[in-house]
Amino acid sequence: MTAFDPFEDFGDIDEIAERLNDADAAVRRLAVIDLTEAASSDVLPHLLTAVADPDATVRLQVAIALPEFDAVEAAAGLARLAADQDLTVACAAADSLAELKDPAAAEPIMPLVTHASAFVRAAGFRGLKALRSRGALGPALAAMRDADANVRAQALGVVGYLKLEETLPSLIAATRDADAIVRSVAVNALSFTNQPAAAAAVTVALDDENWQVRAAAAESLGRIGQTSAADGLTASLRDEYWQVRQKCLNALGKLKAQSAVWQISALLTSDMASVRKEAAAALGEIADPSSRDALTAQVGDADPDVRKTVRWALTRLG
Template identity: 75%
Template sequence: MSAFDPFEDFGDTEEIAPRLGDADAAVRRLAVIDLAETASPEVLPHLLAAVSDGDASVRLQVAIVLADFDTVEAAAGLCTLVADADATVAQAAADSLAELKDAAAAAAILPLVAHDSAFVRAAGFRGLRALRAPVALGAALAAMRDENADVRAEALGVVAYLKLEETLPSLIAATRDAGAAVRAVAVNALSFTSQLAAASAVVAALQDASWQVRAAAAESLGRIGHVSAVDGLVAGLADDFWQVRQKCLNALGKLKAQPAARQIAALLASDMPSLRKEAAAALGEIADPATRDALMGHISDADPDVRKTVRWALTRIG
């Protein structure tokens, strides 16, 4: 048996394409791989013909390789596969659909959002999100009332990527959605604006029942940069989940919230090195001379990353 040669010439399209008609599914699947390896646009019609192959392993391979062909035609093929009866094929097609960047593909994807299957509707919105296609806005806003939380979350992602001030009421309303995943997307989405109404909605999310939503809210507030968030973020330093406390520390540092310096310094005594490091970083951003002694107490911290951050913070204070 000869050794595998990664530079072996698998042939041109005319030589490979006939293998798609072979009786053996394994041969057909390898033909799909070989066609994709040519990276030639002329193989696309052959790959699209294989979308209807009778074997799921072949269709799965097609769903994977079509992500490399960022065209409207490839999007159409993936739209067929995302409704495949085989769940693995459908998931691969949904993942590939989300990789497309050609805005012209939006027209091919948009019909998916009206499909009977919640999975297909969600995949459609996920594919539309990165395209930032205004044509999808109406359908996305309507789908924020969908019965399925995954669909609502993906639709909200479409709205969020467009970053339109006119959608603020819908985004704010979504921070109160029944689904935690939807609420998390909503509070992240609101970070594109510094309007007080948006900041207030995200501050309120710091009290959410889900720690993931609280963490997302803290991170978003760091990007919004509104001083009205300081009190809520300080309260979040006592959250039961360290992930939330860490995000609150980071946000307070970005806000340079000097009134919170004492509460931040208290977390230098945390058992978790990651929290001590984040507290030191926040104090460095705030650069309040009153915290110098607290930082000096950790200049020989057991964790090297903490020591490094403490030294940086002290240079910021001067």
């Protein structure tokens, strides 16, 4: 069998790049695609010239292509496209910025976080998050007071990814933000620590007016691991949203909260199979003998996943 030649169908890189000067935007867009599929770092300079193409469809294709080259130069091109006048191009560039992994990419992205446009500022922080750049900490903390909620949420993501104990006061303050998405990001971000202050702040969020925040708080408490949260989680087993109840069950299992065995056992007869399964799993994690009768009563549950989890839980009881 003949070996595959990546340039066989597309031609020489310089010949493809020449098509970037064609008067037809469709030809230029196809040239960007062909350059990308050539899978060579030599094509990057050519793609970067297309960042300034007058046609939005060509720039869009460049925004999609540049993450294939995880390099500082690619980050610089995407940073420019994130501020593009065409919203489709800007959104694609913002998505692509979030795919970069090279820490050196932080430098060309950083100017975006002070841009006049809230969209661009948010895109900058979104791109910086996975890079875990300590240089982004100061701007991110400052942006947690931004007027735009999306900017605050993305900046908070940067702070949360750095997982620094020194940022606890700022993360805790963000659990009281006016925007529910920001509050949800904040309670998730606090899961990196087991500090009692973090557990206390997230426990308060179990009473948040937004059910997604309550669910995020329950999940975070399971990761924080402070047993002081058990009472709040137990009370939230009565939450009107099954998603919240399910997260609370999972957290109580992780905390091995023996004090909640009776309340957890009551949910073995929930109308929701996923809740019954999580209740059985929590009881298995806690492994308190007092739950044996309640579990035994559910060995014939109508749902096969619940039955399997009940049997596993009973083995945990010995």
